[in-house]
Amino acid sequence: MSQSLDRALTLVEHLAGGRKTLDELAEAVGVHKSTVLRLLRTLEAHRFVQREGPHHYRLGTALFDLAQQSLDELDVRRCAEPALRELNQRTGHTVHLASYEDGEAVYIDKFESKHAVRMYSRIGKRAPLHCTAVGKVLVAAMPPQRRQAIAESLEYQKMTENTITSAERYLAELELVAERGYAIDNAEHEDFIHCIAAPISGPGGVLAAASLSVPTFLADLDTLLSLLPDLLTATEKASIECGAPTPRKDSR
Amino acid sequence: MSQSLDRALTLVEHLAGGRKTLDELAEAVGVHKSTVLRLLRTLEAHRFVQREGPHHYRLGTALFDLAQQSLDELDVRRCAEPALRELNQRTGHTVHLASYEDGEAVYIDKFESKHAVRMYSRIGKRAPLHCTAVGKVLVAAMPPQRRQAIAESLEYQKMTENTITSAERYLAELELVAERGYAIDNAEHEDFIHCIAAPISGPGGVLAAASLSVPTFLADLDTLLSLLPDLLTATEKASIECGAPTPRKDSR
DNA sequence: CCGCCTCATTGCATATTTTGCAACGCCAGT
DNA sequence: ACTGGCGTTGCAAAATATGCAATGAGGCGG
Numbered sequence: 001m002s003q004s005l006d007r008a009l010t011l012v013e014h015l016a017g018g019r020k021t022l023d024e025l026a027e028a029v030g031v032h033k034s035t036v037l038r039l040l041r042t043l044e045a046h047r048f049v050q051r052e053g054p055h056h057y058r059l060g061t062a063l064f065d066l067a068q069q070s071l072d073e074l075d076v077r078r079c080a081e082p083a084l085r086e087l088n089q090r091t092g093h094t095v096h097l098a099s100y101e102d103g104e105a106v107y108i109d110k111f112e113s114k115h116a117v118r119m120y121s122r123i124g125k126r127a128p129l130h131c132t133a134v135g136k137v138l139v140a141a142m143p144p145q146r147r148q149a150i151a152e153s154l155e156y157q158k159m160t161e162n163t164i165t166s167a168e169r170y171l172a173e174l175e176l177v178a179e180r181g182y183a184i185d186n187a188e189h190e191d192f193i194h195c196i197a198a199p200i201s202g203p204g205g206v207l208a209a210a211s212l213s214v215p216t217f218l219a220d221l222d223t224l225l226s227l228l229p230d231l232l233t234a235t236e237k238a239s240i241e242c243g244a245p246t247p248r249k250d251s252r
Numbered sequence: 253m254s255q256s257l258d259r260a261l262t263l264v265e266h267l268a269g270g271r272k273t274l275d276e277l278a279e280a281v282g283v284h285k286s287t288v289l290r291l292l293r294t295l296e297a298h299r300f301v302q303r304e305g306p307h308h309y310r311l312g313t314a315l316f317d318l319a320q321q322s323l324d325e326l327d328v329r330r331c332a333e334p335a336l337r338e339l340n341q342r343t344g345h346t347v348h349l350a351s352y353e354d355g356e357a358v359y360i361d362k363f364e365s366k367h368a369v370r371m372y373s374r375i376g377k378r379a380p381l382h383c384t385a386v387g388k389v390l391v392a393a394m395p396p397q398r399r400q401a402i403a404e405s406l407e408y409q410k411m412t413e414n415t416i417t418s419a420e421r422y423l424a425e426l427e428l429v430a431e432r433g434y435a436i437d438n439a440e441h442e443d444f445i446h447c448i449a450a451p452i453s454g455p456g457g458v459l460a461a462a463s464l465s466v467p468t469f470l471a472d473l474d475t476l477l478s479l480l481p482d483l484l485t486a487t488e489k490a491s492i493e494c495g496a497p498t499p500r501k502d503s504r
Numbered sequence: 505c506c507g508c509c510t511c512a513t514t515g516c517a518t519a520t521t522t523t524g525c526a527a528c529g530c531c532a533g534t
Numbered sequence: 535a536c537t538g539g540c541g542t543t544g545c546a547a548a549a550t551a552t553g554c555a556a557t558g559a560g561g562c563g564g
Contacts, residue, residue: 001290001293001294001297002256002260002290002291002293002294002550002551003522003549003550003551004254004256004257004521004522004550004551005256005257005260005291005294005295006294006297006298008254008257008260009294009295009298009300010298012318013298013314013318015322016317016318016321016322017321018325019325021540022540022541023539023540023541031523031524032523032524032525033524033540033541033542034523034524034525034541034542034543035522035523035524037541037542037543038253038254038522038523039254039257041253041254042253042254042257042258042261043257043261045253045258046258046261046262046265048261054530054531054540054541055540055541058322058325059318059319059321059322059325061353061358061360061376061378062265062376063315063318063319063322063376064319064322064323064358064360064375064376065268065374065375065376065377065378066264066265066268066311066315066319066376067311067315067316067318067319067320067376068319068374068375068376068377069268069269069311069374069376070267070268070310070311070315070316071316072374073270073271073310073311101313106313106316108313108316122317122320122321122324123316123317123320124313124314124315124316124317124318124319124320124321125317125320126313126317254521254522255520255521255522255551256521256522256550256551273511274511274512275510275511283552283553284552284553284554285511285512285513285553286512286513286514286552286553286554287551287552287553289512289513289514290551290552306511306512306559306560307511307512
């Protein structure tokens with residue numbers, strides 16, 4: 001582990017919250033401001049950080065470029081894009097693509113709703129597995145042993161009145177998800193937002209989950225469920241693009 | 253300057269080109285692989301880098317999150333988004349938002365064309381000032397002395413047969429841009445792509461440039477120019493949102 | 505199974521770099 | 535002009551990073 005680098009990355013993470021002064025950063029990281037200044041200088045030289053006026057630093061444009069190049073490298077994102085864009089245009093609602101990473105779901109693509117009021121999220125943001133439709137899809141796709149291990153490791157933070165708060169209930173839900181081929185988040189992650197999600201597969205199995213998110217005042221659960229055929233069509237198209245075996249009529 | 257940090261950031265930049273092995277990275281940075289390994293470990297701990305199989309490293313998801321949070325902080329991006337989205341939907345062509353930074357234009361937002369063949373670009377990517385419509389708009393908006401200084405500092409790399417290759421010609425073009433209120437890139441940056449761009453202003457002047465990009469086989473120059481009213485409407489709307497003084501009828 | 509090869513990983517001592525302190529520089533306000 | 539607040543710099547000592555050499559891990563072929 002490199003201490004200087006660790007400190008610099010911690011600085012960067014603090015700057016994600018918005019511009020900051022040298023003193024604020026030194027306080028946050030717990031080192032002398034002359035040390036912080038030198039780290040910032042190096043970060044600036046690479047455009048990870050930029051000066052904003054005489055006293056403030058903010059994240060720099062190099063991050064945008066790196067992030068975008070890295071996202072462009074994700075094959076599942078590339079394969080799924082056309083189908084998900086179409087789903088977004090046909091339904092008018094927010095479409096997310098998420099993948100599994102270290103006990104969480106991570107949003108790796110997003111197509112915005114045309115409605116003025118939408119769910120806040122962003123690419124790169126992490127979401128809990130136990131109360132999101134994408135999380136349920138991703139875990140349900142795992143072998144039972146791994147499912148069990150994950151279910152036991154989660155903390156089941158109660159986000160809303162509807163949130164699943166035990167491994168037992170979660171595992172039962174996952175059985176349902178695996179059997180039906182889609183998941184529902186019935187305002188379990190955020191009040192007033194419900195989602196449906198389905199898996200996108202590749203040759204080796206499920207790669208990612210795609211979801212439709214709708215504010216509850218725009219569409220009730222039944223209306224959202226009426227969009228399931230559209231979602232499943234899109235995820236099947238995307239799966240084919242990703243090299244999954246062609247779906248059989250009798251499967252699922 | 254922090255040498256360890258400099259090396260780590262260089263690693264990250266190399267990984268933007270796609271996944272790499274420890275040996276490749278050590279070669280690229282010019283240090284021993286045990287040193288690289290320790291830097292990678294630290295980068296991994298912060299999710300800037302992730303393992304892919306036993307031998308490869310790639311950029312990590314923390315970058316997506318940081319980039320997106322940072323982009324969300326850009327006021328001009330937020331102000332301009334509705335108008336630019338509408339422009340994109342009305343015209344069906346790629347819309348970019350770009351800002352000025354250290355002698356280059358940087359793309360900070362993008363709305364994709366609905367056509368199958370599009371101009372490749374990405375958020376965070378830098379573009380030359382001398383041969384892009386957004387570059388011309390950004391420089392034309394500067395005070396004459398600064399315009400002059402920038403014009404003299406550019407290298408005028410000849411990208412196509414149409415590229416402006418002298419400071420003299422560039423300054424003349426900028427006069428035109430400043431007077432008309434929009435700029436044209438007539439296949440000067442890339443063969444087969446032409447663009448028009450116009451400024452988006454805030455209380456203190458021009459903040460960014462918005463453009464429409466079209467492959468030449470989809471629309472000839474006259475057709476592209478027929479979309480100017482749409483572009484100018486969008487940039488005026490965006491400028492108002494960004495707090496610019498309300499435009500007068502007799503201006504420009 | 506063993507041996508070989510390739511690449512990742514680790515412990516160690518030394519070389520190098522980083523660090524915090526103290527002083528200085530700069531700017532804005534009174 | 536003076537003061538206060540914050541950015542910046544030089545220095546020597548402390549701390550960390552570094553590369554070497556050895557070891558570990560995995561895969562392949564005989």
